[in-house]
Amino acid sequence: MKRRKFIKDSVVGASAFTIVPGSILAKPGRVAPSDKLDIAVIGAGGRGNAHWSGAKESGRANIVALVDVDDKRAANAYRSNPKAKRLKDYRKLENIQDEFDAVMVATPDHTHGVIGMAMMDMGKHAYIEKPLAHDIYEVRQLTEKAAEKNLVTQMGNHGSSGDGIREICEWVWAGMIGDVTEAYCWTNRPVWPQGKPAPTGASPIPDTLDWDLWQGPVPFNHYSPQYLPFKWRGWWDYGTGALGDMGCHIIDPVFKALKLGYPTEVTSSNTTVWVDDFVEADFEKSCPPSSVSHLRFPEREGMPAVKLHWYDGGLMPSFPEGIDPNEKLGNWDGGILLVGDKGMLSAGCYGLNPKLHYPNGNPNMNKPKPSLDRVEDGMDGHMKQWIVACLDGGETSSPLSYAGPLSETVLMGNLGIRSYQMKQLQEGKTPTSWAPYDYPGRKRLLWDGKNMKVTNFDPANQFVRREYRDGWSLT
Template sequence: MNDSTNTTALSRRTFIKSSSLAAAGFVIVPRHVLGGKGFIAPSDKLNIAGVGAGGKALVNLPNAYNNGTDNIVALCDVDDRQAKEARTKWPKAKYVKDYRVLLDKDNKSFDAVIVTTPDHMHAPIAMAAMQLGKHVYVEKPLTHDIYEARMLTEAARKYKVVTQMGNQGSSGDDTRNIETWIQQGVIGEVHTVHCWTNRPVWPQGVPTPTAKMQVPKEVDWDLWLGTAPYREYHEAYMPFRWRGWWDYGTGALGDMGCHIMDVPFRALKLGYPTAVECSVGSVYADFFKEAHYADSCPPSSVVYLKFPARGNMPAVDFSWSDGGILPKRPEELLPEEPMGDEDGGMIFEGTKVKLIAGMWGRKPLLLPTSRMKDTKLPASAIPMVEKGPEGHQQQWVQACKKGFGAYTSSPFDSAGPLTETVIMGNLAVRSYTYQQPKADGKGFTFPGRKKLLWDGQNMKITNFDEANQFVKREYRSGWHL
């Protein structure tokens, strides 16, 4: 995109020159007028590179492209099979497998980057793009660990780029309505929140595969591993199934937390939690023999977070559950009324009434639901986005054209702290299942099964140092943030 300066006030010299040309019969007509109705000048289009061309990219890229109002000029994917559809749709786009080649050699052809890769590669790709001054859109969760989220948040400010995380519900009307109702006191002071999801819908709590498999010819396995420790290829890891493996994904919590927890996080201005604890579902390898699979996320978990008081808002007890585990059904909800929706939901407990909604805050209802007829609900004053399924990505595209400081629903300033909080739940889960050999060498203990105290400013667990290994992971040799 070539930046141009728009001004409403002409200088005296420009005015005289324009007047003289008009008098002589010369009129300067804007490019979009010359092109006719619907024409968009090339200088008004954003040039976009997609790192990760399959999966969710097949939503992000078309929504950003928006039938040609903007350009997809480059594609990158380590798996030619995943990239096939996107390459067919944009045959003129430059295609490479290594994002470093794209950013090092071809970066002058694009202004912005959409990152749609497994979680473990979000941070290094986004950081490298921002360091080149590229605007970035990154799928949720923003990063794989807490440290990465903090670094991307700071980098977005430093490099003054437009950012957006791919939690599209943050651009939805329901999210904004809940935020408005809560902050204007409709349900009173909120002291308790419950969030849940039906995920995972992929394998978790499974053993690490031991069989050797041939790497498909279309896949660059070493590039796919990227920052993660080296291991032999197996189809159990890709595509999509990577979500349930700690080296690559962040489990059900990482996948859905940035969608569901986002609503209470912004409505209640939560910030960093001060404590976290959890429990996880058990897996049995044999009769009476509990299995502990360190590589794989557990099949289900419940996480409890404690948030301190904020201004005139009280402290909040916050619970998260996944793998089919639900919080207690509110007494005010009638037996036949649905609790959330098929993807999950949330419950806010206020000092006046309770509020329930589905994922992304869908269809929010005061409880009992009969209150919806009797309560005058305030309208949201928070900016809405363009209607339609492409709204979240297009909001980012339009902001990129305006430049740093333009509004997006989920910029890294808010997406970063949200991701830190979501990943804090995973820190607790991994600490809970952390195995330490017994002194006599016979078996293991689980010292992480306790309440963990969190110093958010310094990114540190203060009462169980072993847990801090999950704040920042070590990258494989040759990779860096």
């Protein structure tokens, strides 16, 4: 029996993953089927370096294939894994699908959807970087596919395996700050250029890069060094801005501790950049330099309705009364603040260093004993946890069943931001006078999460699901 089929058949129809112990099937001089997971890493350069190196350090994985559209970016991966097969086009993995069991996807946001769907359609377990995909529809399709195929999945929000998020959940669920009705999240991102006019003209394409393949399903743009490397995050065609980059890290503890699901509405606003007197920069292609989004969630599981406020680009919520004015909230990457009717809870990005704050004095409440299982090595064990779950069974910290709704919430914030950016541009108008502007994006966008639809402002629905260029499909 091929190893791929052995692993696949072992999980079909079961909610808990049970693998036959390796000692039963092992033969002298041969690795047992359940001892090593054969992995293909897609997007082997850049962030992918952490994926293949983390998988190897787990001691439970083989890197059998490396996929990257840029030989220069992938050079370190190739050099460090000389036995792995090298491919530029992930679609060619279909030709060797019997040789690997799982994939790790570390490409830019705009190709997560098509790659993740193609691999899970083959029955491959998947570790996909955050956010799960570029738009809400793609995320929903990936989530449903993982459930349909009964696959072991994990999103790359490694803070979800940390001790901090578990402490936050235990403290909130024990009622240590009471009923939470407000949550604040913030980040210093972007740390790349945003709020710029789109590049014009064509720049020479590096010899090592397949630019057409890198663009994947996105309508064709001429190559520009303003897109690569890393700067793609600030362009709507490819990235998901500051919120897409850090939201799945920072909002994660809030989402899990407050047992959130789909939001019911969002309101957003952005920085305005002026290119001349009373003439605004065109943000049609670029994410804004900073933004604020407010999301509402209904009552759920005995918890009251809650408002979640997001700030990026260095913007911050007002400093709360009752906390030492000299205290620093969060960390360099950002932070969270939960406001309850008995107290407050703050933490840094990834849920690090959670703290309780009691404006009216410490009520002498004892912290609950740990009740949630800790992950070996915490955040550093996030990848290994997924690999072990693929081989031996067990849960992951951020399976798509959880990471999907979390990513949809993050991308719902982006839907609000992009709707605010539309302003008069959707009508083909240019602000040229002192006349008041019509800003349709200032509306409260009411959201039907189940059906993925804005119910009171139809132009916003164009951001729920994008159109692919010819030759590309999610199915």
